[in-house]
Amino acid sequence: MDHKITELIRMRTAWRTYSGKIIEDHKVKLIESFIDNPETGPFGNSARFRFVGATESDFSSLKDLGTYGFIKGAKSFIIGAVKKNEKDLEDYGYLMERLILYLTDLGLATCWLGASFNKSSFAEKMDLSGDEVIPAVTPVGYRAEKRGAVDSLIRRAAGSKNRKKGDEIFFSEEFNIPLTQEEAGKYSLPLEMVRLAPSASNKQPWRIIKDKKGNVFHFYLRRTKGYYKEDNIFKMMDLQRIDMGIAMCHFELTANELGLKGKWKDTDPGIALPERTQYVVSWLC
Numbered sequence: 440m441d442h443k444i445t446e447l448i449r450m451r452t453a454w455r456t457y458s459g460k461i462i463e464d465h466k467v468k469l470i471e472s473f474i475d476n477p478e479t480g481p482f483g484n485s486a487r488f489r490f491v492g493a494t495e496s497d498f499s500s501l502k503d504l505g506t507y508g509f510i511k512g513a514k515s516f517i518i519g520a521v522k523k524n525e526k527d528l529e530d531y532g533y534l535m536e537r538l539i540l541y542l543t544d545l546g547l548a549t550c551w552l553g554a555s556f557n558k559s560s561f562a563e564k565m566d567l568s569g570d571e572v573i574p575a576v577t578p579v580g581y582r583a584e585k586r587g588a589v590d591s592l593i594r595r596a597a598g599s600k601n602r603k604k605g606d607e608i609f610f611s612e613e614f615n616i617p618l619t620q621e622e623a624g625k626y627s628l629p630l631e632m633v634r635l636a637p638s639a640s641n642k643q644p645w646r647i648i649k650d651k652k653g654n655v656f657h658f659y660l661r662r663t664k665g666y667y668k669e670d671n672i673f674k675m676m677d678l679q680r681i682d683m684g685i686a687m688c689h690f691e692l693t694a695n696e697l698g699l700k701g702k703w704k705d706t707d708p709g710i711a712l713p714e715r716t717q718y719v720v721s722w723l724c
């Protein structure tokens with residue numbers, strides 16, 4: 440890649456207004472070879488992705504599915520599918536964010552669009568098997584010179600420019616004790632890259648606790664009140680689990696870039712949890 444991961448994370452932003460310029464063949468080849476090798480996420484689920492041309496029915500699918508994403512001018516999409524399984528959405532978030540950062544490196548714009556796409560025009564292009572789901576897609580292309588009015592409106596409504604402060608999301612030993620820079624140590628940058636991650640409606644549901652004794656970072660999902668209900672009438676996906684996978688991707692890729700060795704492990708420390716909070720995974724340094 441031409442850029443460092445930390446640069447790509449800082450460069451990426453959700454883009455909903457495209458110039459319509461066709462992506463050059465050599466870039467299409469690079470994208471196709473990137474997605475040709477399906478990789479497995481940290482929880483063992485693999486996802487497959489396709490790069491496809493945009494059709495009129497895709498844009499109406501997006502509106503029907505309430506993706507609040509009024510995408511204009513995009514000529515192509517990336518669609519992905521994952522088999523239903525435990526931690527499938529976390530792995531999907533992790534794998535698709537890696538792809539999005541790669542597209543950013545190629546100078547292309549994207550926008551995570553989360554919904555249940557299984558009955559949409561996108562599903563036909565994926566030849567879905569019965570046990571697969573399409574939890575999110577992204578347009579991919581060159582950004583227009585300026586964001587469209589609706590794009591700007593969505594950004595303002597979601598507060599997309601803003602992020603929570605570190606002391607609201609990173610803790611020491613237990614929730615409510617903010618992690619200091621000194622305690623974060625070499626992991627200050629991987630944590631900062633989590634803080635800058637995109638999340639559905641910019642809700643930023645990730646919480647991380649550093650366990651000093653074991654030199655471990657425990658990742659938690661703090662659900663936004665009323666944001667998701669199982670069996671919702673729209674069959675909406677649990678997008679905040681995708682957000683967790685995106686956060687893991689930023690953390691791990693940044694740690695790798697800094698030469699910090701570690702691995703993901705399911706080792707719940709049993710810390711007292713605030714409401715709507717659940718343990719996801721830990722990074723063992």
Ligand SMILES: Cc1cc2nc3c(=O)[nH]c(=O)nc-3n(C[C@H](O)[C@H](O)[C@H](O)COP(=O)(O)O)c2cc1C
Nearest residue numbers: 452453506507508551552553597599637638639641
């Ligand atoms: C899992 C996920 C689903 C998203 N779904 C949508 C969507 O349906 N429509 C949309 O316009 N933006 C969607 N977004 C984009 C977020 O609104 C955006 O990432 C957030 O506001 C932060 O802005 P930024 O990406 O420019 O940093 C989604 C983002 C994520 C991570």
